[in-house]
Amino acid sequence: MIAEACSTPLVTEPLTDLEAAGLAHVFKALADPVRLRLFSLIASFEGGQACVCDLTPYFDVSQPTISHHLKVLREAGLVDSERRGTWIHYRVRSEALGRLSLLLAPTVTVAG
Amino acid sequence: MIAEACSTPLVTEPLTDLEAAGLAHVFKALADPVRLRLFSLIASFEGGQACVCDLTPYFDVSQPTISHHLKVLREAGLVDSERRGTWIHYRVRSEALGRLSLLLAPTVTVAG
Numbered sequence: 001m002i003a004e005a006c007s008t009p010l011v012t013e014p015l016t017d018l019e020a021a022g023l024a025h026v027f028k029a030l031a032d033p034v035r036l037r038l039f040s041l042i043a044s045f046e047g048g049q050a051c052v053c054d055l056t057p058y059f060d061v062s063q064p065t066i067s068h069h070l071k072v073l074r075e076a077g078l079v080d081s082e083r084r085g086t087w088i089h090y091r092v093r094s095e096a097l098g099r100l101s102l103l104l105a106p107t108v109t110v111a112g
Numbered sequence: 113m114i115a116e117a118c119s120t121p122l123v124t125e126p127l128t129d130l131e132a133a134g135l136a137h138v139f140k141a142l143a144d145p146v147r148l149r150l151f152s153l154i155a156s157f158e159g160g161q162a163c164v165c166d167l168t169p170y171f172d173v174s175q176p177t178i179s180h181h182l183k184v185l186r187e188a189g190l191v192d193s194e195r196r197g198t199w200i201h202y203r204v205r206s207e208a209l210g211r212l213s214l215l216l217a218p219t220v221t222v223a224g
Binding site for chain 2: 043097102
């Protein structure tokens with residue numbers, strides 16, 4: 001989980017073992033082309049959310065495979081899910097993305 | 113490589129196959145606790161650079177293992193390396209980190 005990782009930029013001070021383990025888990029979720037495409041595809045749908053039925057047509061893999069990848073993204077805290085009738089809807093967690101973006105921000109060196 | 117991946121935020125429009133593959137490669141490099149600790153450790157050294165000899169004491173793994181992890185970070189474009197005498201020195205590539213940070217930035221929804 002990103003919340004269990006750390007909140008200061010990666011380059012500010014050395015990560016602890018615990019922070020590194022939490023963060024590696026999040027990056028592992030993003031370290032797959034299908035999951036990355038899924039993630040950016042969900043975000044590009046209206047309202048930043050989509051159901052599995054919206055996503056499947058964009059991929060050559062089966063629906064259970066898509067569902068598995070979505071589960072990995074959810075377990076890493078990158079998307080939220082909500083069941084509506086037959087389908088599960090997924091939403092990109094902007095706050096998690098924001099934390100990750102901040103974490104990777106390079107520090108600014110002030111001269112003088 | 114980050115440069116081969118993409119320059120617009122992940123949530124702005126769906127990634128292409130090529131962009132997703134390039135980006136997954138970079139995240140894979142970061143998806144390891146030892147590499148993450150190495151990366152943040154290098155950044156925290158004076159001048160944002162360190163030699164393998166500086167880094168090894170912080171880890172329980174062998175120097176060849178550290179060197180292997182550094183090679184993965186270098187191949188992903190996250191660090192630069194330069195040989196000085198016996199040792200190879202590593203430097204965090206702030207520009208690559210900045211691109212990655214921008215890529216993960218959530219889009220701002222403007223009301224009205």
